[in-house]
Structures are given as structure tokens and as C-alpha cells.
Amino acid sequence: MSGAAPDRCDVEEDARSPIARLDPRTRLLATIGFVGSVLALDSLALRIAALAVAGGLILLARLPLVGLRHRLFHVEGFLLLLLAFLPFTTPGAPLFAIGPFAASEAGLLHAVTLAVTINACTLAVFGLLGGLQPVQLGHAAARLGAPPKLVHLFLFLVRYVGLFRSEAERLLDAMRARGFVPRSTRHGWRSLGNLAGMLLVRSLERAERVDEAMRCRGFSGRLPLLPGSRFGQADLAFGAAALVLLAATLVADRLA
Template sequence: MIEETFAEGKSAIHRSNPPLRTALAVIYSFTVALTNDTGALILALFFSMGLALLARLPIKALLKRLGAAAGFLLFVWLVVPWTYESDVLWSFGPVAVSAEGVNLCWRVTLKTFAILTAFTALAATMHLATLGHALHSLGVPSKLIQLLLLTYRYLFIIETEYQRLYRAAKIRNFRPSSNIHTYKTFAYLLAMMFVRASERAKRVYQAMKCRGFDGRFHTIGNYSSTVWNPILCIGVLLVSAVIAGLEFTS
């Protein structure tokens, strides 16, 4: 099932202003992504962990999410040190581990975890509807926001529909394996989802018209100001500036 694991909460970050949080997440993410200084990246990782603590993210769920990212990192660690051409750190018969390759792997690992943790703490702590409103107030075109919110609205329905179709296939003794029958079954299942989605979209649009949809989108979100807004703002901007500074001086 699809869930918004981190969206509910009463922490300082959950209560602060969503558009501000979104903007800070964008600034901080790009700052870290463009940094190559290892010291600065270690600072970033610690700051991101601090944000995660401040947001009181459930540790288990967070680690599970970071674990998914770690899968590809593991792959990078398995490939890059042996194939990156630079000074040899140590060699083992014909196999040589490159010093620069290992450094690079460290930097990528630090960056991935720092950015994803901060993103989870700042942006994934709001419901998608709130994020939509936040992006809208930051200047993202309203058509795109409507598309995003409609997707969000019908995602769970489409997913349930998939589960239902898949259950029906299973009841008829469908066992997936690598053969044409399996692919055909999945293809028809998917095609049925496309067809039903298209039918549903028509009904939805008719319903929208009936309710006077005129292409505009009204935001009802109204966020009270808390003392955390300026603290969060100054904190994230300050750390971003320090990281950028370290990057330039290194």
C-alpha cells in the first residue's frame, strides 16, 4: 500500500510554514548537491540528521527509506573503486583499488544520505496536498499543481484497482514467472487500468464541470506563524552558506 509515512506529526518542523520549508529544502538540497568538499559534506550529513531529529521522524521508517537508496550506493561501491582510473590505493594481483574512486564513493554516499534525510525532514513531513499548495505559492504554474493534486487524488484509487485486478488473476491461479503468458496477463491488466482510468477521467471531468470548474484553483491553506519559522529559516540558510563557503575555500 502507498502511504505518507512521515506526513503526520506535531514536531517543530511539522508546524512550521510549508512554503518556507519547501523553499529551504530546495536551497539546501542544491547547495549540498553542488558541494564536493568532504568536510562540508560531513557537516551537511550531521545537520540533516539534526533536522530529522527536530522533525521527530520515526527512525525505523527513515532507515528503511534510506536503505532503498543504499541499494544503488552498494552497486556504486562495487563498481567504481575498481574501475576508476587514478592513483592506486592498494592492489591485489591484477585488481587495483583507486584512491580517487574510493573518495568519490564516500562523497556520493554522504551526499545521498544528507540530501535524502533533509528532504524527508523538510518536505516529506507534509501531505502532498499541502506540498501542492506550497509549490503553488512559490510560483509553480497552477495547471501543473492541479495535475499533481489530481494524480494524488486518484493514485490510491488506481492502486486499489490494480490490487483488485491482480487478486482476480491470482484467484484464477495466475502465478507470475518468465514466460509469455505472464507478460500477456500483466499487459492486459495494465491495459485495463489505462482504459478504466480514461473512463474515470471523463466522469471526473464532467463532475468538475458540474461543480463550476473554470480552470482556476483555490487554495484554502492558511498557516499560522510559529517561532520555528525564523529559526528554521536562519538555521538552514546559515548552514547552506557555511557549506558553500567551505566548498569555495577548499
């Protein structure tokens, strides 16, 4: 079970798609611009258009679609609940009724808008940032002026969360080998509580070792940033196109 997790500390993406050729900073800014603009739109038609554009970004990024399926199917329970309830909880002219509950047109429209918006944003984040290695994202955020300490926190998390995850799997394997079955019993919970505690003890010990090793090598609180990401012509073209498209959409939305 352990060991199968991909190494999340790669600094390069493997896919050479048009999106992957862009500077991570351009992609980060474009994503934020896209999501912010979609949320500002009043017109449902334009939000649907945004969904189509986000779908296009995914094709452009040439990412394995397995990851996308996971994302789209991972609709949290509460979201389904929200969408299912909206038509019935919004006052308005009744459209159809299930038993005593009448669904309003306004409510149905609201639910559709919500579903379109959430999917447009999810697709855009996946298309523009999905292929990026987390380390690249951290360095891009640092270059864009994110607080260095926050970036450190992010980079350490990227490095160690996978490591401790395999550690947890190893400990669980060891427990299973001794006949442990996680069940809702006092023993089951106590064992899992001890497992959680043990993981924290190990992470503190690991943290102290890493801390010493870093100070040994003269760590002064600054991590060098990755070279190689450069704002080029492709970024200029993509950035300008995104800017014009988003501005035009927002203007069209206000005029409509």
C-alpha cells in the same frame, strides 16, 4: 491487500514536531537550499558536517524511523555498482589491490564523498519534507509560483494513484482467485498486458466521470488553495538560521 494503503489526501500532518510547525513553503525552500549547497561544496569535511545536520533535522522532525530505513536501504543497484567500481576505475596511486585490480586513493575518496552526499540529501529531504502530506506540498509549490496546471497534475496524481493501485490489486485478486499465477509464459504476460489495458480503460472512464462532475460544478480551471499555511515568526527564525548557516558553509568552503 487493498484498503490498507494510507489516504494520501490528508491536508494536515499528525506529528506536532518543531519542523511540522513550519510553513510548508519554508520547508520546501530550505530543502532546495540545503541540497543545492551540499552539491556545491568542495570539502569532504563540510559534506560530512552537512550529513550530521541532515541527521539532526530527522531527529527534530520526530518522524517514524521505519520510513527512513526503507529510504536508506533502497539504494538502487546501480548506485552500489557505481560506488564499488569507483576506486578501481579512477586513476591514481594504488591503495590496495584485489587480484589484478588496484584501488586508487582518489577513487576511494570519490566513492566516500558520493556516499556522504547522497545520504545527506536523502536525509534532508526526508527530515524536512517527509512528514508533509503530498497535498500540502502541492499547495506550497503553487503558492511559490509553480505553474497552476502542473500543480493540478500533481494533486490529481496524489488523489488517483492510490485509488488505481487498489483497483489493480482488486483485479489481481480476482485473477488469483481464478488460479492465475504470474509466470514468464505467454499466458502470464498476456494476462498482465490485459490487466494494464483494463486499468487504463477504467482510468479513462473514471476521468470522464470526474471531468463531467467538475464541469457540472462550474470548474473554471482554478483549484482553491488551502488556507492555514502562514509564514510566521518560527518560519522567519528558521529561514534566517538556515540562510546564515548555508552561506557561512559556502564561504568556509571557498576559503578552505
